[in-house]
Amino acid sequence: MDFFIDFASSSLNKYGEELCGDKVEFYNDEEMFIAVLSDGLGSGVKANILATLTSKIAITMLKEGVKIEEVVDTIVKTLPVCSERNLAYSTFTIVKIAKDNIAYIAEFDNPSIFFLSDREIKKIEWSTIDIGGRKVKESQFKVHEKDTLVFVSDGVIHAGVGTILNLGWQWENVDEYLKKNINKSMSAKQVTDLLLGACDQLYMQKPGDDTTVATIKAIRRKNAVLFSGPPIDNAIDSKIVDTIMKTHGKKIVCGGTTANIVARELGVELKTSFDIFDKNIPPIGYIKGIDLVTEGVLTIKETLKKLKRIKYETNLNFLYKEDGASKLARMLYEDCTHITLIVGRAINPAHQNPDFPNELSIKLYLMNELKKELIALGKIVDIKFY
Structure with missing residues (x-):
């Protein structure tokens, strides 16, 4: 790659839970960067198990060059079924950036990724594929130096629901917040902490859902x-x-x-x-x-x-x-x-x-x-x- 991928992620546990139902895994070397954010069904221990399995399976297979169809199929067949809702999945966002600076994004039921370039949220063109009856959104685009990708679990866009905000923090609200508060000099860690801190305030320090923010920023090699x-x-x-x-x-x-x-x-x-x-x-x-x-x-x-x-x-x-x-x-x-x-x-x-x-x-x-x-x-x- 022509640049280095600066990466950071952090989470807020749902209030009263010791384990987070979201899980982030990443891999970085000279040839590629991969990050997976998984949100397990529900919260607590069950959600943590689902999210951990999903992220571990995905990152391991993607490192070996396995196609997304096989990854999703393996996840669906591996995860245990939730007895309460009869569902056996966790949502996920996958970001892979190859040596040619092309970013590949795959999303399944997670909030759409935020792509910032020059303090503007760039529109991402999506296509949808059906994998075992599950609709997965895909996109590919070139990443340039100082471009920033922010991907989140749904705890971010639900922040404040029922307390400060009736309907929670919508995707558009997060979009506007990032445009106003993020600048080119900020690191991935600073972006992550800023957004997560805003969510914590909206939840009044008592998160109603597991809340995770992960940030990727293309920076010059040092x-x-x-x-x-x-x-x-x-x-x-x-x-x-x-x-x-x-x-x-x-x-x-x-x-x-x-x-x-x-x-x-x-x-x-x-x-x-x-x-x-x-x-x-x-x-x-x-x-x-x-x-x-x-x-x-x-x-x-x-x-x-x-x-x-x-x-x-x-x-x-x-x-x-x-x-x-x-x-x-x-x-x-x-x-x-x-x-x-x-x-x-x-x-x-x-x-x-x-x-x-x-x-x-x-x-x-x-x-x-x-x-x-x-x-x-x-x-x-x-x-x-x-």
């Missing part, structure tokens, strides 16, 4: 490289530093020994800040030509905690603190789409749990966890061990 840990063979120190400096994008160094390697190879001074903003997080450092220099294990551990909070919190102020973990989490989340992790495998005895074998050092474990968490946030991550 590269980053993060180097942590000295390599086993110190003869390749200069090669690694040369690779880092040739990267077009953010350059991050984590770890005192690692920072000393980079400073030495660049022939510049490593400076350490004496400002402590959080007693649990060591201060940052400075190397000319490097965007961020932090301590290693402790900082990465705290960074992981902050990255995990992003998916579940609408207020991201915790990313805007001045400590090293906040700076690192913010840079990885907001300033990077494609991230290369360069990890040295030389073991630091101070980081070892004596009950673990050497290859399961805390450092390597944390870097693998960092990779997993970044992928869960939609980033394209490559990890290299030296």
Whole structure:
């Protein structure tokens, strides 16, 4: 693809329910992006099971290139039948964007997707196909940089029904709200949280239905490289530093020994800040030509905690603190789409749990966890061990 797909989703559970009856799954790599939003019949445990099955089946089959007809047929035949309504389905929205920038949309009984371009809602031309007696809407169109796709469960267009609004928030009302409040600089996360926050207000913090918003935004690729840990063979120190400096994008160094390697190879001074903003997080450092220099294990551990909070919190102020973990989490989340992790495998005895074998050092474990968490946030991550 010519651009990166920035993606975010979030949900409000129906008031009084511990489980959400909506489910979102997505997959992102260099070749394609796929997202599935499923709304299970009813609410609570049953709805959650239906939605989870639907989204898992759909994303797994679509990744393998299976046609939509086969996907829907499999979903219908797999889902259990609701004894109360004698129905065995959940509604869904599928979005697939291929390498040629063509978006394919399939909708079954979900509210129609919102397609924003230059703050205008573009009209989507639909065709309808019959799959096992179920009418599925399809559309294809080209996506350009900064185009935004917002798809929702019906809890969004029912927001406020019976309380603030007699008939709830209609599709046209959401359309108008997005046009007035969304701008080109907003991330997918910001769009999602803004719309979901409006729904929460209309429900007066007591949602009458499971409510989910998912946002896709086409943005320019932003590269980053993060180097942590000295390599086993110190003869390749200069090669690694040369690779880092040739990267077009953010350059991050984590770890005192690692920072000393980079400073030495660049022939510049490593400076350490004496400002402590959080007693649990060591201060940052400075190397000319490097965007961020932090301590290693402790900082990465705290960074992981902050990255995990992003998916579940609408207020991201915790990313805007001045400590090293906040700076690192913010840079990885907001300033990077494609991230290369360069990890040295030389073991630091101070980081070892004596009950673990050497290859399961805390450092390597944390870097693998960092990779997993970044992928869960939609980033394209490559990890290299030296």
